Structure formats: C-alpha cells, structure tokens
Amino acid sequence: MAEGLGFTLLFNLFLILSVVLAVIVVELRNLLYAAIVAGFYGLVIAVLYFLLQAPDIALTQVVVGVGLQTALLVIAISKTLRVEEGSRGLRFSMVWLIFLLAVILIFTVAYDFPGFGQPVGRVGQYYVENVLRDVGAWNAVGAIVWDYRGYDTLGETLVLFTAIIVALVVFRHAHGKGDEPNR
C-alpha cells in the first residue's frame, strides 16, 4: 500500500473531485456537455483505481468509461434530444432512492468491515500466492480471468454477444441485414 501524506492528500483530492464531477453531470441540462463531463468523471475514477493499485481495473475504466461510454452517449444524444426537458420531480425521487441505498451501504461497510488498507480475502490470497506455479502468468488478474474463473469470463463474453444481438434485433428495421442500410 502506498502510504504517506502525499498519497492521502492526492487520494482525497481525487475523491472530492469525483463527487463534484458527478454532481455536475447530474445538474447539467445540456446532455452533450453532461456526457463529456461524465467522461472526465470516468477518468478521475480510473485515477482512483490506479492509486489503489488496481491498474487492470484502471485500464478497463479508461477505455470503457472514458472512450466507449462517452462515444455511445454522444451517438445516443445525437439521435434524440440534446437539451433535457420536462420537470425534475421524478429525478429527485430517484436521487433520494439512490441516496438511501448509498447510506445503507456506507453504514454496512463502515461498521462491519475492517479499516482501509488492511488485507482481506481468503481466495484472493490463494490466487496471489500460487498463480505463478499454477498458471505461469505474471498477470494474476489475467490468470484469474481466463483460468481460475474462465467460465465466468465465458459468461461475460456471452452477455456482450447477446447484447449485440439484441441491439441488432431492436434496430433491424433501421439497418438492413446486409451491407445496404435502408435509407
């Protein structure tokens, strides 16, 4: 664990920044700006992952949260409304619901889990200690993803596969089956 005042300051700075950016995303009425700010928010989260020494997750967060998610949101916004309309009543009730859930989770974590930075994990311990002997891969995360828990990854691949088929089914009347789109 990286220790010291500098780390703590940096970490807390990025935590506060992520909250500020999240509030900005929610409050912006221009959805295009909101999507761009959401990209920055994803970047901050990626830095947080990196500071917590999870570079694998950080890499995924960068490519998905910054690249892919922004792109998909921008495409979706260009097809629909750019500026949010209507009342905000529903959104406030949703915010309260999520707030309640977050409070429950924070209390759970604060009361029942050990303090920040203490090693936990029984199975995780096994992975770290035995990965070189078992799989022979330096990247323990890769070994977990494709060897110890390869079946899960197959499932996730199927999720993506299914999702794309669903997208094709839903939009099949906009895009023909072959190369020629119906324009």
Place this chain on the structure above:
Amino acid sequence: MPTEKGMSLIVRTVARLLAPVMLLVAAYIVLHGHITHGGGFQGGVLVSCTLLLLIIAFGVDYVEAKVTFNFGQVFRSAGATAIILVALVGLVFGFWFFKNVGVYPYGFPGEVFSAGSLTLYNLAEMANVSASFLVAFYVLIRFRRRGK
C-alpha cells in the same frame, strides 16, 4: 449528422496519425495480456475506439467500405466460437472444461509465449469485443427515428 460526412482536414490528419499508435497499444495490451495489465477485453475496446475515431474523422461510409458490417458479424462470432473451442480442448485433453492443458506452450513465466491458453483466449476475446462494438456503432449510427 457529422459522422456521415466526416470532419475537417485537421481532424483527419490527427486521426491518421493517432490510429496506428492506438492499434499498436491495443496489440501490446492483448499480446501481453498474461504478462502485464490488461487483456483481450481492454485491447478489443481500444481497437473499436480506434475505428470509432476513424468513423468520426472520415465518415461512416468510408470506414464501412473497408471494414464491412458482415465482416464485423463474422469476426465477432468467430471470436466467441474460438473461446468455446479453446475451452473444449481443455475438456477433451484435460478432463475439465476450460482446463489449461499442456497442448499449449507453457513457456517460462514472463515470455510472450507462456501461460498456456491465456494468449489464445485474449486474442479471441479481442476479436469478439472489437467487432461487437464496431457492429453496435454501425447499427446506432445508421439508426434513424421513425417517421423521419
């Protein structure tokens, strides 16, 4: 819709310069998936982001002429099938589904050709993920609201 015509010369030049670099990084992430951070998924997303950059810069027609919709479909299914096939090899030779059997190069930890089937899985996942998101981009960009 700007994605159908492409953008200005500056954007095109930058995209032309950036795209090979991004592909190189993606290849590194995928091929070194078992040694350093990342793997098939991250690399695949990066490849699809590169193609998205090209779509934005040069227009969707330009890119779709080079990498067709059907090619994406075939590539995507081939990736998913390859994962299952590699896993089935483990079932046939090693008794358990997904087992990392000695058929594949075991190598020395840290080499490019090591860790058995992990490299193959990463390559197949890269094919699946990159082509999947490409197909999704095509579908979404071509989509028009009804009645327009």
Place this chain on the structure above:
Amino acid sequence: MAVGASAATMAMSLLLLFETLKGNIVVHKMAGWSAPVGIILVVDGFNAFIASIIVGVVLAAAVFSIGYMRGEASLNYYYALVMLMLGGMMGVVLTGDLFNLFVFLEVMSISAYGLVAFKSYEMEPLEASFKYLIMGGTATTIILLGVALIYGAVGTVNLADIACRLRSGSLLPGVSGSLVLPVSLALLVTGFGLKAAVFPLHTWLPDAHPAAPSPISAILSGVTIKVGVYALFRILFVIPLNVDFAFAVAVLSVLTMTVGNVMAMLQTDIKRLLAFSSIANIGYILLALSVGLSGGTYGVYGLTSGLLHVLNHAIMKGLLFLTAGAIVHAAGTRNLEELVGIGHRMKATAIILVIGVLAMAGVPPFNGFISEFSILLAALGAGMGFFAALMLANILLAFSYYLRLLYILVWQAPRESLSTVRDPSPSMILPMSVLASLCIVFGVWPQPVLMLSHHAALSLLNLNGYIAASLS
C-alpha cells in the same frame, strides 16, 4: 437446429436427473480448480429437477415457434436468442457459484429483453421491453451489490463454501457480520424477487409477457420467472437465517397471489390475463416456500408441493400461452371481446384450451389440483391456517375468471368476423397436445412426479451433503 439443440440438452438433463435420483451429486470443476478457488457446477436432485422442467418447456416452445414465427424476418437472431436464454437459465440453475449465477442471470435477462422486443416494428413490445430492461437492470445491479458484500464478508463466492463458513461463523478477520449479512441477504432477495415477479416488484411482468411472441411468453411465464424462484429457494436455504423469514415470505406470497388474481379478473386481453395469473401462481409457490422455511415434517411436505407446483405451473402456463398464441395467431387480436366463441372454429385448439384452463383452475382430474391442494394441506399442517384460507379464496377467484375465459372462448356462439379462422399447423398442435396430455397424466397418476419433487425437496434440505460434495 434450435429444436435439435434443445432436444440434446433435454436428453442430457434427463440423464443428470436419473444420476441424481440415485442419490449422487454430480460436480464438474471448471478448469480443474476445486471449490473455493475455481467455479464448480453442482447438480443435486433439486437442480436437475428444475433444469429438466426448463428444457422441457423450451423444447415445446421451440417446436411451436416453427409454425408460429413463420414469415417473421431475422429468425436466425430469434433462435439464437432462444438458445442463449436456455443457456443462461441452465447456467443459473446448474452452477454452484454465486457470482457465476449472477453472470448467467445476466445472459438470461438480456436475451429475454431482446425476445420481448422481437417484434420491434410495433410500439408495445419496445415499450414493454424497455420497462423490463430498466427494472431487470436495477435488479441485477442490486444482486451484484449483494454478492460483493458477501464476498467482502466471507472471502468466497462459492455457495457451499459460503454456507459452510457462515454456519461455523468464520468470517474474514476484522469483519463483523451483524450488518453485512442481513443487508446482503436483503439485496439478494430483492433482486431475485424482482426476477420472480414477487408482489411489489411484479409490475414489469404484465407488460413484458403479453408483448413477447407467444412461444417466448410461454418460456418467460413458464420457466424464466421460476429461475428467480430457484435462486430464492437456494439463497434462503444456503445463508443461515437469524430471522424468522417464514412469516415475511408468507405475507409476501399472499399479497402476490391476491394482486395477481384480482388484476387477472379485470383483464380483457387474453395474454395479459394469463400473465397476471402467473404472478398469482408465484404467490402459491412462495407460500409453499414459507412452509418449507418453517421447518419440520410439514416443511418437507411444503417444499415438495411447492416444487411440484413449479413443475405443474410450467406445464400448464406453457400450454396456455402456446394455446393463446395459436388463437392470437389465427385471429390476429388479443382482445377477448373479439375472440368470442373462437373455440367453435378451432376444434382441436379448443379441446387443448379446455384441458389447460381446467388444470389451471384447479379442477380435480388435472395436475393443477394436486399441487395446489397439497400446498393448502401443507400450510394447514404447519399451522398457517390464515394464509391457507386466503389461498383457498384465491384459488376460487382464479376458478371464476378461468370459467369466464372458457365461457367467452368456447361456450358462446362465434362472431361473424371469425368465420375464416382455422386450426393451426401440426407443428403447433404437436407441442400443445404433448403438454396437454402431460397435464392429464400428471393429474391422474401423480406418483412419479411427486416422487421426483420429494427427492428434489430432500436434496434441497440436505445442505451437508451439498457442502461435502462441493468442497471435496
């Protein structure tokens, strides 16, 4: 090809069922890593029972689809999604790993969203699918949170290992489970309850199930919601209970069945009526679960009758949705007022419809009677007389609206507009008649299925055997 694949899966799951009937528990270790490290598939009597039901209904629906979906575009996507949904359901049911269960629940749900929206040239399926997507997506997120909390507390996601650790009270160092375990259990129950359409979270079902193509409605109503029920059964028996869950589940079950039945009475849309009736039947099964949770001899009896009702409801509701599909396919409308007397024009379909409706209404010679009656007896025996009385009232309510359905569709004189309607093609009649004959056979001769479900209930309760087999 889809039919062949599901037939092959059927054969395999029946093999598994016979293997588990001998008292064995089949374990497959993915990638050769044993339990807490890797993922394992654990098949005991309970798993195999549910898996066989799932495959049976999907097979019937796949055969039915050949005739029903003829003329639709992009049928390759359709069958791919059906097979992916079958794969997802089998993955959920057969796995012995909590996170793996979540992954395959996602596969199942996403293909279900796609199949509900399959007729994407109409507005209603898109809207229903979007509603299903939002609610189902929330449910899976909540389930993921629950799984994460459990992993944080116990350090493992293997079901048997979780059960073992929690029973011996050996959480990870520094973790006190007083808040984590109830919260994670609540999150899991909420998520799976939404997938099973339990009362306050049922609102997606009456939109999604009627909007789907009819074979898909049969799969969704017959088995997909039962996957949620399966997960509830498994979770509630694996995670040790400090609280008396039986009463809470009983209250939920009574609310669920009452809402389902009362809403079903008010419907004028044949498929919507059947969808609300599915909610009511989930209520019956949950009442049996609560009897099972209260333990004792009647607990086993309650679980047996509940699992029998899972089987019977899958057959009956699958049959009824397929029949409704045949009727809708022929007449082109789902409105009951425009379907008056259609039975006179579709004789074979009408006979099958009468069998299915009578079974659903709980009339003695059919299978629905057996399981509903035994749930009632189990509830009475376990001292839940109040809930049993409410369930009896609900069954009578269901009887009334099913009688109304029969009166409208079969008894009344046919309308002029239906004069050209004919019976559907043999490929549609075949799965319907097979399911209908199963309704009669399991009603007249219930011993084999009773034996099967009793075995399933016993293996669900045999947690020590499950743990021993998983962790070996």
